[in-house]
Amino acid sequence: MQAAGELSDAWATDRQWWKSAVVYQIYPRSFADSDGDGIGDLGGISSKIDYLADLGVDVIWLSPVYPSPQDDAGYDISNYQDIEPVFGTLADFDALLGAVHDRGMKLVMDLVVNHTSDEHPWFVESKSSPVNPKRDWYWWRPGREGMHGGDPGAEPTNWRASFSGSAWQYQAESGEYYLHLFSRKQPDLNWENPEVRGAVYQMMRWWLDRGVDGFRMDVINMISKDPLLPDGHTRSGLWGDGSPHYINGPRLHEFLQEMHREVLAGRKDQLLTVGEMPGCTVEEARLFTDQARAEVDMVFQFEHVELDQGATKWEVHPLRLADLKGSLGRWQAGLADVGWNSLYWNNHDQPRAVSRFGDDGEYRVRSAKLLGTLLHLHRGTPYVYQGEELGMTNAPFAQISDFRDIESINHFAEATASGQSPEAVLAALRTMSRDNARTPVQWNDSDNAGFSTGQPWIPVNPNYHEINASAARADPESVWHHYRTLIDLRHREPAVAYGDFTMVLPEHEQIYAFTRRLDDVELLVLGNVSGRTAMADQIPYAGNWENSELLITNAPAPDPSQPRLSLLPWEARVYRRVVADR
Ligand code: GLC
Numbered sequence: 001m002q003a004a005g006e007l008s009d010a011w012a013t014d015r016q017w018w019k020s021a022v023v024y025q026i027y028p029r030s031f032a033d034s035d036g037d038g039i040g041d042l043g044g045i046s047s048k049i050d051y052l053a054d055l056g057v058d059v060i061w062l063s064p065v066y067p068s069p070q071d072d073a074g075y076d077i078s079n080y081q082d083i084e085p086v087f088g089t090l091a092d093f094d095a096l097l098g099a100v101h102d103r104g105m106k107l108v109m110d111l112v113v114n115h116t117s118d119e120h121p122w123f124v125e126s127k128s129s130p131v132n133p134k135r136d137w138y139w140w141r142p143g144r145e146g147m148h149g150g151d152p153g154a155e156p157t158n159w160r161a162s163f164s165g166s167a168w169q170y171q172a173e174s175g176e177y178y179l180h181l182f183s184r185k186q187p188d189l190n191w192e193n194p195e196v197r198g199a200v201y202q203m204m205r206w207w208l209d210r211g212v213d214g215f216r217m218d219v220i221n222m223i224s225k226d227p228l229l230p231d232g233h234t235r236s237g238l239w240g241d242g243s244p245h246y247i248n249g250p251r252l253h254e255f256l257q258e259m260h261r262e263v264l265a266g267r268k269d270q271l272l273t274v275g276e277m278p279g280c281t282v283e284e285a286r287l288f289t290d291q292a293r294a295e296v297d298m299v300f301q302f303e304h305v306e307l308d309q310g311a312t313k314w315e316v317h318p319l320r321l322a323d324l325k326g327s328l329g330r331w332q333a334g335l336a337d338v339g340w341n342s343l344y345w346n347n348h349d350q351p352r353a354v355s356r357f358g359d360d361g362e363y364r365v366r367s368a369k370l371l372g373t374l375l376h377l378h379r380g381t382p383y384v385y386q387g388e389e390l391g392m393t394n395a396p397f398a399q400i401s402d403f404r405d406i407e408s409i410n411h412f413a414e415a416t417a418s419g420q421s422p423e424a425v426l427a428a429l430r431t432m433s434r435d436n437a438r439t440p441v442q443w444n445d446s447d448n449a450g451f452s453t454g455q456p457w458i459p460v461n462p463n464y465h466e467i468n469a470s471a472a473r474a475d476p477e478s479v480w481h482h483y484r485t486l487i488d489l490r491h492r493e494p495a496v497a498y499g500d501f502t503m504v505l506p507e508h509e510q511i512y513a514f515t516r517r518l519d520d521v522e523l524l525v526l527g528n529v530s531g532r533t534a535m536a537d538q539i540p541y542a543g544n545w546e547n548s549e550l551l552i553t554n555a556p557a558p559d560p561s562q563p564r565l566s567l568l569p570w571e572a573r574v575y576r577r578v579v580a581d582r
Contacts, residue, residue: 020497021058033452042088053103056487071185076117106213115186139179159242164410201262214272221277224249256295282334289339314428329503341380351436355394369482369554370572376486391479394436444470528567536565548577
């Protein structure tokens with residue numbers, strides 16, 4: 001039998017450190033505030049480093065901490081090589097990085113280079129004159145032929161911006177428009193221009209020289225646009241979908257390989273790179289994450305977090321479990337021999353998983369543990385988003401003034417102006433708004449959940465009296481302790497990191513079941529993704545698991561008088577056995 005920690009030869013050659021690692025995402029504004037201004041900061045993060053080390057995570061991914069006008073909460077950067085004063089200083093950053101490294105953890109930066117802030121000096125120069133040397137660092141275009149610049153419909157293309165309205169902003173002085181796929185304060189960089197790429201690579205090297213351990217690359221599959229900028233398909237309303245012309249564009253692989261050569265090659269082994277890629281398919285992900293092609297280590301794909309939506313994220317419907325298994329199962333199979341998956345339910349752009357896919361009422365604790373168990377037992381690198389390890393829930397936003405996120409606020413204005421009822425729009429925002437993920441981390445049951453001594457920039461979720469880190473750490477049955485166990489299991493059990501994956505019962509509407517296998521070790525993962533008891537006895541070879549070891553569960557020990565594979569509401573179990581043959 002294989003001892004834990006040993007790997008067969010076949011796998012040993014393909015054993016990058018990040019395959020057995022767990023990443024924890026920090027959204028600095030909402031994590032911990034050390035100076036009482038109501039906004040989280042680097043000092044706050046430093047004060048919680050031992051909390052993270054105790055949880056057992058290997059890597060911290062920091063959402064942007066660079067100087068920024070905060071139009072899109074830091075994803076609009078006005079200086080890539082400094083720290084936003086609200087968050088601290090470069091000296092604070094170095095202290096944090098040192099503290100992270102001292103505990104054997106790594107720190108990955110957010111790299112936002114599809115666009116800058118319109119207050120970045122590059123754009124300030126670019127907009128100053130059509131003949132400025134940096135004019136071509138961004139996408140400037142005249143209006144449509146025969147039309148008067150600035151008039152409705154004169155935009156160079158019909159593309160819609162992600163945060164509502166046109167993707168083009170008119171500049172009267174020059175009579176030209178600039179492209180912004182997100183807010184008008186986030187102009188898109190022109191990656192066709194080699195000077196732009198050179199400046200980005202130089203900046204990345206500067207951070208690596210400072211000691212950071214890699215990058216999470218924001219919407220990196222949008223950096224290559226079809227230079228002809230064709231119109232997009234229009235479904236309804238004024239604006240068309242330009243994404244076929246800027247997602248996975250013609251030169252994307254070339255740019256990523258160049259970035260790898262210029263920045264990462266030679267130091268790559270200790271680093272982690274993950275590309276955020278909306279609209280990425282499994283087939284494309286194989287290319288991006290094939291180590292032989294030297295692009296990125298893994299991608300964030302979006303398929304599984306769009307299954308409960310219609311044509312837009314605001315048209316929400318219940319998730320069908322079979323759809324979720326179909327999607328994640330396809331990604332597991334598609335990246336089995338080449339490439340690697342990242343695994344997530346949550347981040348700063350998604351509503352809270354327990355409210356969305358679990359039950360944030362009666363079964364909050366058990367369903368949060370189930371979701372964690374399923375995710376962490378897949379093959380891939382799991383990402384934990386701050387507060388997920390506490391089972392934090394969506395927030396009870398009452399009115400539009402409770403929201404802070406530009407996407408939510410713009411959508412409310414646009415949808416109500418087009419005749420939708422404010423109540424219906426608010427209902428969709430309550431379910432899907434990114435602000436659900438951005439309420440402050442609930443540390444304890446003192447004022448403002450211990451997040452800040454000042455007025456938090458966004459309201460604290462009132463359920464912090466019950467849901468908070470201090471209570472969770474004191475309770476061995478908490479979501480926090482369960483996550484700690486899952487993280488520890490990935491470190492200890494090679495089958496979790498390296499084993500192959502087989503979905504079982506793909507069509508079952510209640511049970512999420514799969515096996516993992518590495519050499520003679522096999523794991524069976526069972527989850528009842530519903531509030532009703534479920535029978536898992538249709539599992540092939542179910543009887544073979546009768547005497548196997550129950551590694552992890554989120555429910556009382558199975559009742560010996562009940563059939564062993566009967567699962568309580570939201571129950572999850574992980575069994576382990578050693579097999580001679582299947
Ligand atoms: C990514 C970020 C999101 C941001 C957008 C524009 O999707 O995760 O928060 O608004 O890019 O930078």
